[in-house]
Amino acid sequence: MIRTLYVRLVFAFISIVLISLFVSFFISTNRYRDQTVDQIDRYIIRQAKQIITLYQAGREEEIQTYLKTLPLQYYVWIYDKNGEIHSITPKSKKVKRPFGQRAVDxxxxxxxxxxRPKNDPPFFRVVxxxxHMRGERYALFIQLRVMEMQIEMHNFLLSVLFTVFIVGSIQILIVARYLVKPIKALTxxxxxxxxxxxxxxxxxKRKDEIGTLANSFNQMAAELGSLEQMRKDFISNVSHEIQSPLTSLRGYSEMLKEETLSAEERKRYLDIIQEEIQxxxxxxxxxxxxASLESDHPPFRPERYSLDEQLRRVVVAMExxxxxxxxxLDLSxxxxDVxxxxxxLKQVWINLLSNSVKFTPEGGTIRIRLEDGDSFVKVQIADTGVGIPPESLPHIFDRFFMGDRARSRRKEGNGLGxxxxxxxxxxxxxxxxxxxEVGKGATFTVVLPKMRQLG
Incomplete structure (x- = not known):
C-alpha cells in the first residue's frame, strides 16, 4: 500500500506540514518567550522596588493592599541578614518558596x-x-504567578496548530486524491x-502538467489508432494487389489447359500472364x-553531381x-549541382515523370523546370493531363491510394510510386x-537542400 503514489503524496504532505508546524511553533515560542521573559522581569523589578519603598517606610501593612491593587498575582518573601523570613505576604504562607538558600545568600x-521555579512554565518568574533598612541588609524575593493567561495562550496556540494540522491533513487527502485520480485514469x-x-x-479538463500529459496520451492513442488502421489498410491493399494478379494467373493458366485454343489465343493469354507476373x-x-526507406538505417550514399544533367538523362531514357x-517535353x-x-533521386524523377506520361492524353505537354537557388534547388514537373480532384489531393502520397478513378482507369501501377x-x-x-486542377493537369514541386554533408 505504501508503494502507491496516493499514499506517498499524503505521507509526504503530512510530514511536511507536521515538520513545518513544529519548527514554526518552536521558533515562534522561543522568540516570544525570550522577549516576554525580559519584559516580565523588568515589570517585576518595578513592582519589587515599590514594595521595598513601602517596607523601608515602615508601611508594611500597606504592602498587601498595594499587591491587591495590581492586576496580577504576586507572592513576596523578605529575608533579613540571617536568612530568616522577616516578612511575608499572607498568601505566600501557603506557597513553597521557589528558590533555594543559595539564592537568598x-x-x-x-x-x-x-x-523561574522548577517544573513551572517559563513565564512563572522569580526576581x-x-x-538596606536601618543599616541592615535585606533580600526581597517576588514571584509573579498570574501568567495563566500566557499559559492559556500557549495552550490555545497548541490547539490552533493541532486544528490546522487535522484540517490540513484532511485537505491533503482530498487534494492528493484529486491529483492521483487522472493518473489512475491514465494507468x-x-x-x-x-x-x-x-x-x-x-x-x-485540467490545464496543468497532468492535463498536458493526458492530452499527449490522447494524441498518442489517436496516432497509434491511425497507424493501426494504416497497418490494416496496408495488409488489405497488399492482399488485394497480390490477389488480383494471382486470380488472373490462376484463371488464364486454367484456360491454357484447353486443347481447343488457337495459337493466337494461347499467345494472348500468355502475354496477359506475363503482364500479371511483371x-x-x-x-x-x-x-x-x-520498407528499406522506412527502416532505421535506410540506404543513403550521397555524392556531388549535376542535377540538370540527371534530369536530361531521365527524359531521354523515358523517350x-x-x-x-x-x-x-518542355525543358527549362x-x-x-547537388x-x-x-x-x-533518379527513382523520384522516374516516378513523377511516369505519372505525368500515364495521365496526360496524346498530344499533351509535360514541362520540367529546374531553378537553382542559393541554398536549395526546385524542380517542377507539370502536365496537361486529367488532373487530380480536390478531395484526392491530400491523399496522393498515401500508400496504395488510387482514389481518382479517372486517373486510375488505365493504371499499371500499384499506388506506391x-x-x-x-x-x-x-x-x-x-x-x-x-x-x-481537374481537366487542366497537375504540378509536382520538389524542393531540395543544395548541399549536404558528405560521409
Missing part, C-alpha cells in the same frame, strides 16, 4: 536573582533584589491501449523499396514512353508538394 550579599487507459484498444481516451514483380520491388503518346533546366543520392518519392525526398530533408 546571593541576594543578601548584594546580587540580583532572576529565574530577588537586595536592599487504466494505458493498460487498455496495450491490449490494442486504440479508441481509448482520457477525459481530463505487376507482381513491381509490387514486390516497390514494397521492398518502401519511348512519352513519344509513343506524341507528348511534347538551370545548371545546378549533394544527394543519385540513384534515389508517390509514397516512395515522398520518402526519398524526406530522406534528403526536402519537401514535395502537388497542385492540380
Amino acid at each position: 546571593r541576594v543578601l550579599k548584594g546580587g540580583v536573582y532572576r529565574g 530577588g533584589l537586595p536592599f 487504466s487507459a494505458t493498460k487498455k491501449l496495450s491490449q490494442g484498444k486504440f479508441d481509448v481516451r482520457v477525459d481530463v 505487376r507482381l514483380s513491381r509490387l514486390s520491388e516497390n514494397l521492398l523499396k518502401l 519511348p514512353q512519352w513519344s509513343a503518346k506524341s507528348l511534347e 533546366l538551370e545548371k545546378a 549533394v544527394a543520392d543519385p540513384d534515389q 508517390l509514397s516512395i518519392a515522398k520518402k526519398i525526398i524526406e530522406l534528403h530533408q526536402g519537401e514535395i508538394h502537388a497542385a492540380s
Whole structure:
C-alpha cells in the first residue's frame, strides 16, 4: 500500500506540514518567550522596588493592599541578614518558596536573582533584589504567578496548530486524491491501449502538467489508432494487389489447359500472364523499396553531381514512353549541382515523370523546370493531363491510394510510386508538394537542400 503514489503524496504532505508546524511553533515560542521573559522581569523589578519603598517606610501593612491593587498575582518573601523570613505576604504562607538558600545568600550579599521555579512554565518568574533598612541588609524575593493567561495562550496556540494540522491533513487527502485520480485514469487507459484498444481516451479538463500529459496520451492513442488502421489498410491493399494478379494467373493458366485454343489465343493469354507476373514483380520491388526507406538505417550514399544533367538523362531514357503518346517535353533546366543520392533521386524523377506520361492524353505537354537557388534547388514537373480532384489531393502520397478513378482507369501501377518519392525526398530533408486542377493537369514541386554533408 505504501508503494502507491496516493499514499506517498499524503505521507509526504503530512510530514511536511507536521515538520513545518513544529519548527514554526518552536521558533515562534522561543522568540516570544525570550522577549516576554525580559519584559516580565523588568515589570517585576518595578513592582519589587515599590514594595521595598513601602517596607523601608515602615508601611508594611500597606504592602498587601498595594499587591491587591495590581492586576496580577504576586507572592513576596523578605529575608533579613540571617536568612530568616522577616516578612511575608499572607498568601505566600501557603506557597513553597521557589528558590533555594543559595539564592537568598546571593541576594543578601548584594546580587540580583532572576529565574523561574522548577517544573513551572517559563513565564512563572522569580526576581530577588537586595536592599538596606536601618543599616541592615535585606533580600526581597517576588514571584509573579498570574501568567495563566500566557499559559492559556500557549495552550490555545497548541490547539490552533493541532486544528490546522487535522484540517490540513484532511485537505491533503482530498487534494492528493484529486491529483492521483487522472493518473489512475491514465494507468487504466494505458493498460487498455496495450491490449490494442486504440479508441481509448482520457477525459481530463485540467490545464496543468497532468492535463498536458493526458492530452499527449490522447494524441498518442489517436496516432497509434491511425497507424493501426494504416497497418490494416496496408495488409488489405497488399492482399488485394497480390490477389488480383494471382486470380488472373490462376484463371488464364486454367484456360491454357484447353486443347481447343488457337495459337493466337494461347499467345494472348500468355502475354496477359506475363503482364500479371511483371505487376507482381513491381509490387514486390516497390514494397521492398518502401520498407528499406522506412527502416532505421535506410540506404543513403550521397555524392556531388549535376542535377540538370540527371534530369536530361531521365527524359531521354523515358523517350519511348512519352513519344509513343506524341507528348511534347518542355525543358527549362538551370545548371545546378547537388549533394544527394543519385540513384534515389533518379527513382523520384522516374516516378513523377511516369505519372505525368500515364495521365496526360496524346498530344499533351509535360514541362520540367529546374531553378537553382542559393541554398536549395526546385524542380517542377507539370502536365496537361486529367488532373487530380480536390478531395484526392491530400491523399496522393498515401500508400496504395488510387482514389481518382479517372486517373486510375488505365493504371499499371500499384499506388506506391508517390509514397516512395515522398520518402526519398524526406530522406534528403526536402519537401514535395502537388497542385492540380481537374481537366487542366497537375504540378509536382520538389524542393531540395543544395548541399549536404558528405560521409
